Amino acid sequence: MNPVAIxxxxxxxxxxxxxxFLDRNRVPWRLIKTDEGEAVPADAGGYSGLAFMGGPMSVNxxxxxxxxxxxxxxxxxxxxxxxxxHCLGGQLMAKALGGVVTRNPVKEIGWGxxxxxxxxxxxxxxxxxxxxxxxxxFESFHWHGETFSMPPGAERLAASAYCANQMFVIGKHLAxxxxxxxxxxxxxxxxxxxxxxxxSLARNTPSxxxxxxxxxxxxxKTARLHDVADQLYTVWLRGLAx
Numbered sequence: 001m002n003p004v005a006i007x008x009x010x011x012x013x014x015x016x017x018x019x020x021f022l023d024r025n026r027v028p029w030r031l032i033k034t035d036e037g038e039a040v041p042a043d044a045g046g047y048s049g050l051a052f053m054g055g056p057m058s059v060n061x062x063x064x065x066x067x068x069x070x071x072x073x074x075x076x077x078x079x080x081x082x083x084x085x086h087c088l089g090g091q092l093m094a095k096a097l098g099g100v101v102t103r104n105p106v107k108e109i110g111w112g113x114x115x116x117x118x119x120x121x122x123x124x125x126x127x128x129x130x131x132x133x134x135x136x137x138f139e140s141f142h143w144h145g146e147t148f149s150m151p152p153g154a155e156r157l158a159a160s161a162y163c164a165n166q167m168f169v170i171g172k173h174l175a176x177x178x179x180x181x182x183x184x185x186x187x188x189x190x191x192x193x194x195x196x197x198x199x200s201l202a203r204n205t206p207s208x209x210x211x212x213x214x215x216x217x218x219x220x221k222t223a224r225l226h227d228v229a230d231q232l233y234t235v236w237l238r239g240l241a242x
């Protein structure tokens with residue numbers, strides 16, 4: 001099997017649990033560090049899938065790697081190479097496929113409930129074989145100030161109280177605004193930047209948590225989040241090109 005290409009856009013926003021999941025399932029992967037100037041491949045054909053991680057920038061910024069990434073996503077979807085995006089990665093997918101990325105009404109930072117939108121598509125991605133109950137909601141991690149619209153042909157899978165578009169699918173391609181890839185170590189790293197980014201906001205909006213709130217019971221919360229990630233990643237894995 002060809003490797004999955006994982007695109008990192010910031011040194012603090014690596015693949016996290018997504019890489020752990022691939023390793024556990026013996027799926028090879030290669031990290032492409034756009035944050036260090038590594039070139040974006042011109043063709044997705046050498047990879048079994050493409051994964052895009054988060055980052056503090058906007059997809060509307062003028063970074064030199066953004067246009068090649070958008071072109072690569074379009075080519076991968078056209079050629080049936082599965083794509084998955086986390087937060088900024090989901091926004092890149094939305095923009096590449098005809099959606100728009102704009103400022104969210106509020107910053108959404110910390111743990112918060114995500115509700116699954118009932119549909120045939122959400123059952124395909126969230127229903128676990130043999131499970132007695134369907135996943136109707138779950139607690140995910142969030143850290144974003146922008147949001148994506150639904151591209152043409154996309155089906156919305158999930159929403160939250162502060163962001164209507166948390167996930168969409170187009171066939172085998174999954175875009176997420178929320179962060180299901182988080183680990184306790186990643187959350188601790190991100191909390192170091194909290195004061196600089198949102199300290200003044202936390203006193204005024206319930207959509208932004210403090211580091212103390214985000215780190216409370218973090219091991220248990222991430223373990224439960226990984227159960228959801230396992231389900232989503234497993235469905236995505238089925239579409240991998242050989």
